[in-house]
């Protein structure tokens with residue numbers, strides 16, 4: 001039997017077993033269907049798959065208000081991506097600086113450790129006070145939620161480089177700038193990509209909070225609004241769509257990591 | 268003027284594992300185009316000495332002169348092949364070899380040609396685009412050699428570069444190193460804990476004692492040139508003169524252990 005080259009002995013086996021993943025998902029779906037079909041749970045608490053599907057179709061039709069589901073998706077996507085880009089632009093340089101410079105690290109570490117565990121809902125009213133109820137406030141909240149994992153990842157990434165690699169580079173005549181650009185950053189890339197992935201996840205986690213105050217559109221707003229009218233089916237559509245989009249983004253990020261750092265974990 | 272002159276070098280770590288300095292009053296010189304070998308048991312301070320020569324570790328006392336100029340910090344004129352692997356896994360074999368040329372701003376095509384030439388000289392023709400994780404340990408070691416040589420240093424410092432290899436691969440790389448030495452005329456500073464390797468490669472062999480590291484024995488040998496002249500490793504290594512020199516070094520190592 002041929003040996004699978006990418007399955008080194010002792011390492012936790014990579015990849016998964018998609019038939020099993022699919023089977024578990026199908027079983028859960030069947031359970032959900034049965035719970036609704038045989039009336040184990042009132043449809044107010046848990047509408048069946050059929051009902052949720054019909055709500056989904058209705059949201060996609062033009063009878064739905066505010067551009068329908070597509071409008072909500074686009075609004076939320078825009079906010080999350082804007083917050084993400086802003087977080088990347090601010091947090092990555094900060095994290096790198098913290099990793100590289102002792103003084104920057106000493107200065108920013110207490111601040112970061114204080115604000116990192118705060119729940120976004122706690123500082124939500126503050127963002128409203130500062131920026132009002134427009135788009136800026138929503139993007140700011142998302143940025144604040146996504147920044148910490150990015151800072152931590154960049155900071156840890158800087159430490160991923162081996163002393164020997166730095167020494168070798170200096171002994172080939174590299175200057176500090178070149179070492180940073182050609183050695184430290186490439187070595188940090190796997191950690192940074194993991195940070196980007198986690199940050200995006202945090203963005204989706206915070207979406208509903210971000211759209212709590214005076215949003216006209218957005219998946220989070222859709223769920224909150226549906227809750228006011230006890231439209232559990234629409235809430236479920238919102239939750240499922242948020243989950244699926246987040247999953248798709250995570251898959252994309254993983255693909256990106258595989259393309260950019262195929263060497264990671266192999267040497 | 269010697270290529271390398273080490274004068275009364277002492278090194279003491281700030282947080283020493285044992286007591287006292289790791290290196291004490293180490294002095295020696297190495298002429299240009301020669302191979303200096305440092306032989307010593309594990310832990311006697313060989314890597315410490317190399318780090319000081321490379322400029323990674325400031326001496327506690329004493330001086331290191333390269334072509335008469337004191338060494339301050341690392342520089343491209345002192346290349347290194349370190350004991351621990353130091354290749355860049357995000358680059359291919361070729362990308363690693365052309366790294367020093369990239370630092371110097373060589374245009375892409377020119378540095379690729381140079382890297383391919385070096386890979387070929389080290390028996391790695393066609394490996395330019397191979398990722399490192401597909402290469403064997405011996406191949407990686409050759410890539411490190413190629414990279415260090417491509418940087419064109421005045422002296423190449425090697426820290427047990429063949430320590431992790433089997434006897435056959437090791438011997439073939441010793442031969443390769445001597446050939447490269449002859450063709451390039453470079454000065455080499457080579458660390459090893461193998462007595463035979465020291466006797467075979469060294470023009471000058473220094474035996475280092477452990478704790479504190481001092482030079483306790485110094486031998487001038489010429490088996491490297493004898494090999495290049497005859498091209499017959501077995502004849503050189505089986506020569507009674509070689510065996511006698513090897514035994515003297517071994518004795519010196521044993522004596523240094525106290």
Ligand SMILES: Nc1ncnc2c1ncn2[C@@H]1O[C@H](COP(=O)(O)OP(=O)(O)OP(=O)(O)O)[C@@H](O)[C@H]1O
Pocket residue numbers: 280281282283284285289307308309310311312313314315316350460
């Ligand atoms: N950074 C350090 N701080 C404190 N002590 C150190 C440090 N590096 C090495 N030492 C000590 O210095 C001594 C010499 O270490 P060194 O690495 O130079 O030995 P070596 O001769 O290269 O050994 P080996 O053949 O095993 O590589 C050892 O006793 C080690 O514990």
Ligand SMILES: [Mg+2]
Pocket residue numbers: 313314315350426
């Ligand atoms: Mg060592």
